[in-house]
Amino acid sequence: MKRLWQFPTGILVVWLAILPARASTVLEMSFQEVVDHAELVFEGRVRAVDARRDAEGMIHTWVEFDVLEVLKGEHPSSALTLRFLGGTVGTQRLEVTDLQLPQVGETGFYFVESLTRPQVNPLVGWSQGHFLIEPRADGQPGVLSAHHEPVLAVSAPEQAPVTASLNTFSKGVAKGVIVQESFNAMAASGPMHADDFKRSVRALVQQP
Numbered sequence: 001m002k003r004l005w006q007f008p009t010g011i012l013v014v015w016l017a018i019l020p021a022r023a024s025t026v027l028e029m030s031f032q033e034v035v036d037h038a039e040l041v042f043e044g045r046v047r048a049v050d051a052r053r054d055a056e057g058m059i060h061t062w063v064e065f066d067v068l069e070v071l072k073g074e075h076p077s078s079a080l081t082l083r084f085l086g087g088t089v090g091t092q093r094l095e096v097t098d099l100q101l102p103q104v105g106e107t108g109f110y111f112v113e114s115l116t117r118p119q120v121n122p123l124v125g126w127s128q129g130h131f132l133i134e135p136r137a138d139g140q141p142g143v144l145s146a147h148h149e150p151v152l153a154v155s156a157p158e159q160a161p162v163t164a165s166l167n168t169f170s171k172g173v174a175k176g177v178i179v180q181e182s183f184n185a186m187a188a189s190g191p192m193h194a195d196d197f198k199r200s201v202r203a204l205v206q207q208p
Contacts, residue, residue: 026098028168029125031154031176035204037124038111040073043133043198044080045107051087059094061087063102065110071198072205075115082112085120096120100127100146108132109143109197128174133194142191147172149179150191154200 035041044065051061065080086096099121102108111129112122123129127146136142143151155176173179180191 026126026128026170028170029128029174031174032204032207034111034124034129034174035072035201037113038072038129039114040075040112041071041109041201041205042067042073042075042080042112043069043071043107043109043194046102046104047079049101049104051089053089058085059087059089059092060085061101065102068107069198071109071201073112082110082122083118084122098126100130102130106132107134109201125170125174127172128170128177131197134191136190136193138190141194143194143197144191145173145177145179149173151177151179151197152192153178154192154197 029037042065044067046063047066048064049061050064051059053059061084063082063084065082067075067078067080084096084099084101086094086099087101088094102110109131111124113119113124113129114122130146131151132144132146132148133141134144145151149172151173155178
């Protein structure tokens with residue numbers, strides 16, 4: 001048995017055991033917009049993931065993070081829990097297409113849209129506000145997109161915000177995030193160092 005919900009934003013939510021794939025419509029943002037729209041940006045490590053039902057019977061997944069460093073905003077605690085719509089409880093599964101849940105043990109950078117407002121996905125632009133940190137060939141920490149594409153550089157394009165166009169949908173990374181797949185000429189250098197990524201984010205936070 002399968003039940004479907006279509007949210008006003010075009011996000012497809014599926015209640016199922018097995019489902020056919022279908023893409024969600026998440027607007028593409030510039031990296032500057034991702035930074036600007038985030039209430040909190042932090043480097044963290046996922047310590048636990050727990051899917052359970054809320055008071056209304058809907059399945060949500062609570063992801064617990066160790067907060068390693070705050071890049072924007074304020075969060076005095078060394079721990080943070082974010083709630084995502086969807087997950088698996090027993091034999092029942094609620095899936096939101098294109099929503100990628102952080103996994104236990106992963107380390108990354110997380111751009112949180114709101115710490116108080118319930119959302120389908122609390123990360124800005126969904127995967128556009130989700131980056132992974134993994135070792136490079138030289139052993140140094142490198143930055144990857146949420147879909148494991150090496151991030152070569154990030155910038156703030158000097159143009160009107162891409163969200164002004166309602167027909168521009170996200171392909172997984174924000175505009176201004178250069179990944180290996182889309183710019184192979186830089187691939188030999190490997191993913192950018194995590195420290196360089198942090199400096200880039202802090203510089204964009206200071207933009208007027």
